Amino acid sequence: MIQHREKGAALLTVLFILILLTLLGFSLASYMMQGAKQRAVADDEVEGKMLADTGLMYLQSYMEKEAKFGADGKPLADHDVLALLDNVARRNDPPDIKNINAQQLAYQVTWLPQREVPGDQGGFGIAYVSNDAAASGQNDVIGAVTDPTKPSQPYVRKLRLYIVGIPARAAADNRNGQKRVLLTATAYINTIDAPFRFAVSTPGDLRLFGGSNIIGDVTAGNLVTSTQHLYSQNGVWQIDPGNSGTQSYIEGRAVFNNQAGKLYQVPSLPTAGGTDKPNLDSTTKNEINDFSRSSLASHSIFTPHALPDNETVLNAKSTTPYIPGYDIPTFSRNASLKQKLSLGSIASYMAKQETANGINSFSVTEPAVDLISGMNSGDPARYKTRPLALEVPVNDSDALEPIDIRQTTADGKLVIASDYAKDSAAIPLTVRLTGNSLIGKADRIFVGPTDSTKLATVEMGRTGSFKQTPDDSGEPFTFDGVIYIHGNLDIVGDIKINGAIYVDGDVVIREAGNIDSDTGKKNNLAIISTGKITLTDRYLDRDNPGQVGKWTDTSTNGKASPILSAFLYSENNLELYSHDSFNWIVGGLATSANYIELNTKREDSQDDKTGGAARLVVQFNRGIFERPTPGLPVGSSYSLDVYDVYYSPLPDELHLVF
Numbered sequence: 001m002i003q004h005r006e007k008g009a010a011l012l013t014v015l016f017i018l019i020l021l022t023l024l025g026f027s028l029a030s031y032m033m034q035g036a037k038q039r040a041v042a043d044d045e046v047e048g049k050m051l052a053d054t055g056l057m058y059l060q061s062y063m064e065k066e067a068k069f070g071a072d073g074k075p076l077a078d079h080d081v082l083a084l085l086d087n088v089a090r091r092n093d094p095p096d097i098k099n100i101n102a103q104q105l106a107y108q109v110t111w112l113p114q115r116e117v118p119g120d121q122g123g124f125g126i127a128y129v130s131n132d133a134a135a136s137g138q139n140d141v142i143g144a145v146t147d148p149t150k151p152s153q154p155y156v157r158k159l160r161l162y163i164v165g166i167p168a169r170a171a172a173d174n175r176n177g178q179k180r181v182l183l184t185a186t187a188y189i190n191t192i193d194a195p196f197r198f199a200v201s202t203p204g205d206l207r208l209f210g211g212s213n214i215i216g217d218v219t220a221g222n223l224v225t226s227t228q229h230l231y232s233q234n235g236v237w238q239i240d241p242g243n244s245g246t247q248s249y250i251e252g253r254a255v256f257n258n259q260a261g262k263l264y265q266v267p268s269l270p271t272a273g274g275t276d277k278p279n280l281d282s283t284t285k286n287e288i289n290d291f292s293r294s295s296l297a298s299h300s301i302f303t304p305h306a307l308p309d310n311e312t313v314l315n316a317k318s319t320t321p322y323i324p325g326y327d328i329p330t331f332s333r334n335a336s337l338k339q340k341l342s343l344g345s346i347a348s349y350m351a352k353q354e355t356a357n358g359i360n361s362f363s364v365t366e367p368a369v370d371l372i373s374g375m376n377s378g379d380p381a382r383y384k385t386r387p388l389a390l391e392v393p394v395n396d397s398d399a400l401e402p403i404d405i406r407q408t409t410a411d412g413k414l415v416i417a418s419d420y421a422k423d424s425a426a427i428p429l430t431v432r433l434t435g436n437s438l439i440g441k442a443d444r445i446f447v448g449p450t451d452s453t454k455l456a457t458v459e460m461g462r463t464g465s466f467k468q469t470p471d472d473s474g475e476p477f478t479f480d481g482v483i484y485i486h487g488n489l490d491i492v493g494d495i496k497i498n499g500a501i502y503v504d505g506d507v508v509i510r511e512a513g514n515i516d517s518d519t520g521k522k523n524n525l526a527i528i529s530t531g532k533i534t535l536t537d538r539y540l541d542r543d544n545p546g547q548v549g550k551w552t553d554t555s556t557n558g559k560a561s562p563i564l565s566a567f568l569y570s571e572n573n574l575e576l577y578s579h580d581s582f583n584w585i586v587g588g589l590a591t592s593a594n595y596i597e598l599n600t601k602r603e604d605s606q607d608d609k610t611g612g613a614a615r616l617v618v619q620f621n622r623g624i625f626e627r628p629t630p631g632l633p634v635g636s637s638y639s640l641d642v643y644d645v646y647y648s649p650l651p652d653e654l655h656l657v658f
Contacts, residue, residue, distance in 0.1 A: 047122060048181030049647055051112075051165030055124030056183060058110065059163070060640045062088050063189060067638035075144040075155045075191050075634065082157075085189075089126035089161075100129060102162050102182055103650060109166070125164040128187075130157070142628050144191060148356035149411075151443055151482040151499065151630035156190040158625065161642070164650060182650040186643045188625040193635035194219070194338045195590035196526065196567050199620035202574075203257060203339035204594040207280070208248035209269070210240065211304065211602025213324055216588070216620025219255040219337055220596075224285060225301050226266035229599040230278065231579035237272040240579065246602045247304040249324040252620075257337040263288045265299055291331045302328050304602065340592040342636035346530045346571060347504050349633075350484050357413055359446055412481075413444040429456040429487070434463045436478035436496070443481030443630060455505055456487030461512070465493030476515055482631025489527075498523040500631025506531035507568075514565040522565040522586050522621055524629040529570045535583055565621060573597070578616035587621045 066084050069075055082091070090108040094100050107125030131140040144155035163183040170179040195201045199216030206220035210229030227242035240246075256262075264285035270278040288299055297303040304324045343349040354360070416431055429449045438445075449456045459466065463474030476494040488505040491512045498517055507529045517523050527533070567587040568574070574591045576583065578600040589596055600616035622643065624632075 045179070045181060045649070047167040048165035048170075048179060049183075051122050051124045051167065052163045052181050052183035052647065053165070055110070055126055055163040055165065056161070056185065056642065056645075058124070059088060059126055059161070060642070063640045064638055067189070069636065074146050075638075078141050078143070078155075078157060081155075081189060081638075085128065085159075089128050092127055092129045094129060100160075102127075102184070105129070105162055107162070107164055122168045123166050125166060127162040127164075129160045129162075144634060146634055148353055152632065152634050153628055153630060154191040154193075154632055154634045156188055156192070156625050159187045159189065161185045161187050180650045182648050183645060184648070185645045188641045188643075189638060190625060190641065191635045191638055192624060193341050193633055194639070195341060195569055195592075196588060196624055196632065197639065197641055198255075198590070199252065199588050199618050200596060201339060201588065201590040202594075202596045203592065205596075207595055207597040209266075209598065210242060210248065210600045211246045211615075212248040212598040212600050213617045214248070214250045214619075215252070215617065217252040217255065218250055218329075219257050219334075219339070220261070221256070221258055222262050222264060223254060223256075224264045224266060226269060227300060228266070228269045229579070229601060230269060230272065231577050231599060232277075233579075235275055237274060237277055239269050239272045239278075240601055242601075244300045245304055247300055247302060248598070249304055250302055250329040251325055251327060252329060254329040254331050255337065256331070256333045257335065257339055259333060259335050261333065263291070263301070263331075265301060291328075293328050296328055338635070338637070341528070341569070341633055343633045346502060346528055350486070350502050350504055353484060354446060357444065357446070359415055412442050413446065414438075414442040416445065416447045417450055429454075430459070431456065432459040432466065433477040433479075434461060434466075434474055436475045438479050445479075445481070445483045447484065448486040456485065458485050458487060458489050460489070460491045460495050460497075461493035480630060488531075489529075496523065497525050498627075499629060500526040500528060500633075502631070503527065503529040503531070505529070507533045507570075509533070509535045509564065513563055516565070521627065522563075522623050524621065524623050524627055524632070525566040525587070526629060526632050527566055527568050528633075529568075530572075531570065532572050533568050533570050533574060535564075535576055567621070567624070575599070576616060582615055584617045584619070586619045587624075589618055 063084065066087075067076060067081060085091070088108060088110065090106045092100075092105045094105075105127040107127045109123055109125040111123035112121050140158035142153065142156040145151065145153040161184065163185075165181040165183065167179050190197075197217075198219050199214050200206060200218040200220070202220050204220070205222045205224050206218060207224045208214075209226045225248055227244065227246040229240050229242065229246075231238055231240065264287055266283055266285055268284070270280065270283055272278050286299075288295070288301065290296075293303065303326075305326055417429065429447070431447055447456050447458055460477045462472060462476050464471040465474075467473075470493065472493075476496045478496040479499065480497075481499045483499070483501045485501065485503045485505065487503075489501065489503045489507045491507070491509045493511060494513050494515055496515045496517065507527055514523050514525050563584050563586050565586045567590070568585070569590040569592075571592050573593045574589055574596045576589070576598050583600075598616055598618075602615075625641065
């Protein structure tokens with residue numbers, strides 16, 4: 001009996017073990033199947049994102065290749081641009097653009113060509129929406145203006161893009177929508193020249209010495225960095241030694257505009273101490289080939305902060321762009337990028353514009369007249385230093401008197417030339433532009449000396465900016481249009497300009513800000529010069545001479561950080577120094593010459609007064625795409641610029657168009 005009971009117990013034990021093993025086997029199989037399913041879903045998500053990216057690149061490549069200027073050299077009509085777009089994307093006309101359900105849009109699908117049977121491979125679907133197609137009362141088109149008798153304007157078409165990446169496993173069955181990835185973005189099809197589509201643009205070297213912050217994309221032949229920076233003090237050049245935390249920062253893309261572009265680090269700038277700037281051409285440069293974050297961090301390049309464990313926002317806030325984020329730039333190459341303006345040389349372009357507007361010279365042939373305060377709307381377009389609320393030299397003295405325009409000028413153009421001579425010789429023209437009397441009166445101003453061997457001088461700002469003890473009295477010079485200057489430009493204090501200024505000479509900008517035209521909208525201003533552009537002595541702490549106050553959105557004394565809203569372009573090299581002053585440029589810097597050089601200090605983050613803010617910031621102004629900029633030159637090709645890219649899963653069924 002005992003033996004029988006032992007055998008029965010053994011059988012029960014074996015049976016129990018078999019049951020446990022079976023359950024374990026089922027659990028293991030289920031776990032493996034679930035893991036495989038999760039891996040498949042994860043693979044689908046990765047594939048879907050890659051396919052959505054492919055769709056975006058396909059759209060960019062197609063539009064930039066197919067959109068061409070007409071035989072007459074003019075941009076395509078907007079409906080022709082849309083017709084090209086409709087070949088690869090599905091146009092949607094939702095009744096309310098603010099409440100778009102992306103799943104209900106219609107998408108034009110393109111399958112990858114690796115397989116013979118459609119649906120056996122992945123693909124992407126492209127849909128787009130624009131405000132003018134919706135009942136929103138808005139329009140997302142800025143029409144091109146190429147008539148030389150009017151301020152030029154590039155074409156811009158704004159789009160909302162919706163691109164779906166469709167993995168192969170989700171291609172045949174729309175119910176597998178959870179495996180698809182939706183890419184949404186804002187895009188601009190435009191004919192804006194490349195130098196105005198970047199925060200910084202140069203065909204040569206971009207030298208970033210010290211702690212400059214660039215918020216936006218840059219393009220250069222080479223990138224050259226150093227933790228040290230140069231500055232001039234009392235006429236003697238000095239070197240700030242910097243430290244590992246003194247690094248320039250780029251939030252955006254870094255595009256080499258050639259196939260041989262390099263990233264270099266300068267371990268030590270050449271010895272300074274004299275009145276001449278040190279020669280940087282023979283400086284030792286170490287080439288950096290690895291663009292990964294760990295590599296850049298090890299060389300103290302573009303990574304001024306370590307990545308904290310609890311940080312989730314990795315880019316700089318738009319309200320405080322001078323404080324660096326943590327992302328490194330993405331590096332790429334585009335050898336087809338044009339770095340010079342399509343208009344050719346600035347001087348020749350200005351001459352063509354003058355000829356087209358009936359201005360063959362700036363010689364004064366009218367009889368001498370007294371200065372007047374006003375004109376009739378039918379008066380000729382040529383005036384002898386008697387326009388607007390500007391101030392001009394009077395007789396043989398250096399005194400300046402205000403003159404007021406009360407009527408609209410003929411054909412919207414104003415020509416300013418010298419109207420008196422001394423000892424039979426023309427007096428160099430000096431024009432001081434202040435006030436807001438030109439609003440609605442003219443959209444083109446031509447300034448030139450009567451003696452072509454001399455240069456005119458144009459000053460802009462408030463009336464109070466030119467007092468012996470400057471103050472903020474008077475309205476800033478306010479203008480909407482394009483100005484052509486044969487001479488030098490000096491901007492002092494505030495201005496309020498939306499448009500372009502062409503200068504066949506040098507430009508000096510002193511403590512200047514370009515005030516917003518509307519709340520939240522920066523004025524678009526392009527200053528395009530043949531000569532040197534200088535920003536000088538900007539925004540020292542006037543309450544504490546010799547010191548620089550904390551740079552914040554609104555500092556403790558209630559003063560907002562100053563902003564110069566402008567794109568600065570020169571045919572010469574550009575050098576900006578901000579060792580003892582603040583420079584915050586919302587716009588961009590560009591040159592067609594050999595290099596752009598930025599020198600600045602990044603303060604110690606432990607300093608309570610300065611709070612770690614950098615002193616030189618270039619922040620790209622997307623307003624160049626959003627609002628017209630009178631006088632901005634029209635480029636020679638189309639581009640499609642993309643912003644606000646966002647990825648999300650797409651669980652619902654789509655309306656696909658094959």
